[in-house]
Amino acid sequence: MSPSRHSGYIPQDIEPKWQKVWADHGVMKAADDSPKPKFYDLVMYPYPSGDLTVGHARNYVMGDVLARMKRMQGFEVLHPFGWDAFGLPAENAAMKRGGMHPETWTLANIAKGRQELKMMGILYDWDREVISCLPDYYQWTEWLFLLFYERGLAYRAMAPVNWCPVDKTVLANEQVINGRCWRHPDVEVEKRDLEQWFFKITDYADRLLDDLQLLDKWPAKVRLMQTNWIGRSTGAEVDFPIDGLKGESIRVYTTRPDTLFGATFMVLAPEHPLVERITTEKQREKVREYVARARKASDIERLSTEREKTGVATGAFASNPLNGEKIPIWVADYVLMTYGTGAIMAVPAHDERDFEFADRYGLPIRQVIAPPGEPPSTSESRELRAPYVGPGLMVNSGEFNGLDSTGGIERVIAWLEARGLGRRAVKYRLRDWLISRQRYWGSPIPIVYCEVDGIVPVPRSQLPVLLPKEYKPLSENPGFYETTCPTCGRPARRETDTMDTFIDSSWYFLRYASPKDATEPFDPELANHWMAVDQYTGGVEHAILHLLYSRFFVKVLHDAGMVNVSEPFVRLFNQGMVKRFGQVMSKSAGNGVSPDELVSKQGADAGRIYEMFIGPPEEDVEWTDAGLNGVVRFLQRVWRLVMEPDSIVVEGSGAEGAPLERKAAQTVKKVTEHFDELRFNTAVAALMELANTMQSHLQNGGPRDATWESTVRVLVKLLNPLAPHVSEEMWERLGESGMLADAPWPAYNAAAAAVPEVTVVVQVSGKLRDRLTLPVGTPREKVLEAALASDRVRAAFDGRQPSKVVFVPDRLINLVP
């Protein structure tokens, strides 16, 4: 793009200049001991994939705009950046490049990414940069693992785990989507029984759920997603004695104790430990065959709701503790071993799944809840067409008949508790967090296995457990795993799994508070100073994973006395993605625009404004070159207004100055509020309006007086967070002293911004005829007088007189002829 005929400004001339000035002055360095109020402005640290496009940059520009404004407003702003640098893509990329070390690839991408962010004019306190794959970070990840271990929150267990056959590692539940690997939507995960490390996030389920209420500045959607993910349900555990096995019973969990009389059979999950013991001789072969088949089936098959339910009778019976009735015990794979007790009482009349199963296998269906307003069906027949799952009146339920089912829940629980047959219980969908990964490129788990002492945590004095230089699986590297027991000194074996990278990212925001601390993960005093994060910006894809894990970490650290806050992020914002040609922008998709390309053509400032103006920040937006050109035009017009006002052709003569003054004040108000609310698109629009007003002012022959001069400075200042280079350059050329980045944000002049008038809507016969702008406090008679004086109102009356005048709320009068 060539410069226009007007001299204009050339971004390539001024952008590097100011970037250097800001760096030399340490503009975004955060002082720990500042007397100013703090503002912690954080963007989710990215994976250094080497694929940074202007699409990703949009997120960082948002953070930068806010940081720059908050700084000018007098806050001590902490605006740090770092890299989520461990993880599989580095290993994959390294393998593709013939055995290159993942670290080489990762650090090269980081160096490049850092440059690209700087050329966009985005300012961070780079002294606080965090790189999760370097020992001075991951040694503290190890340290924190030990803390979790000491607090009983890290345990090793044999469990059926999700195994991704492509990545050759296990996955957390959160990383399995519809039974497939989160990284490979085409690859089904397999079930394997393995000894793995878990973090006991379920211990915190209640607090993670309850504290969501404190997060009133989070999107409701994210809170809802976390609520559903934690999935708390309340009900009762009930023991059903097994026929012929004295003293033994099957424990089930139900949320509907009120339907207990309707339990006509029981179902065990195929993996249930009692299956083998209770099955009768006659059914043994069938049951074994069924269980074997169920174990082999993938989760995708098992969890499909489309599929018809299958099952097989064990031949055994149990008795209903409430009425002693004998009911058959079945095995079916629609019951999951991983939820509740792995066994259910089936109430086909009031549960859709049980109904479907009973219907298929001809099992009895007995109504025990009558829908409100319907006569209860007296029979125990199978005539019911569909299960009724709502509340109602308890029927066929012995002594509980006639009770409302909602209250009945409590009554039945009390009955069971009094006799020791059951008890109130709370269950969660949330499972413990599987953190082991069978990969090289991650934080080592600081554990040693000794034949004598068993599981031995590596003492803190022996941290860090360093990754070996040689890139090959840790389990095939004797130099790494051969060690001695820290307790007894005998030969022992190191844990060769590494930690899920989501552990690294669960505490990085704390490390920013004291990134160079060599004695602990973070300095509690500094962490307490900077926490909580005032503004956290990142993609919705982390609504559950990262945001739930981070909340869990902070609660644990809070309990350990290391931080005061119990929630890390005060305000959360999920930005939309940038698309181009209808697809999410990325280098690999071939539709990416690199910061390089943008800066060398239209300049960083135009790009920054365009990213903010392109659409609402939370929406996905489409990048177009035409739209970008519009912003280039806007910036050149601003330059002309500020630097070359003489070049604007005057077509009128004389104009009042008052509108200019008020417009400026209103723009300050709008831009300040819109930035605070992250409504960047409308903030840009407000600045465009101001520029348009200023241009009209000159074209109409308005004076370039003191009002004009101050309006110019307001425009240049308000523009600074969005287009820092060009506004800084204009500021200097206007002869102002000091950097604009250091100048105070324009005063929020409420009086000037407020409209001193009130608008009165005049209706005649219920139809809007005119609007009058009157001074605040105008008496009623005067309002009426003004209304009747209006041409439009007179025309509506068509010569007649109003017969009735109604003053309805403040801003309206209603005239009826």
Next chain:
RNA sequence: GUCGGCGUGGCGGAAUGGCAGACGCGCCAGCCUUAGGAGCUGGUGUCCGAAAGGGCGUGGAGGUUCGAAUCCUCUCGCCGACACCA
């Protein structure tokens, strides 16, 4: 299936319950130019009208209100999350 969100010009989108369409893109006309994918000016929801002005308009149908894109009910369409969690 369950839960949640969203439907406004040719396009992206504005609008504390108060003149719908700010701002920008695109398009049209004019000016300026040797030229323009540069710049400037004006116009641009739709229908009637030369104009003034008026009718109709925020997916659809009702409702609340003096007044609804906005609040309520139903409905259609799109998008997202979860999906046998007892």
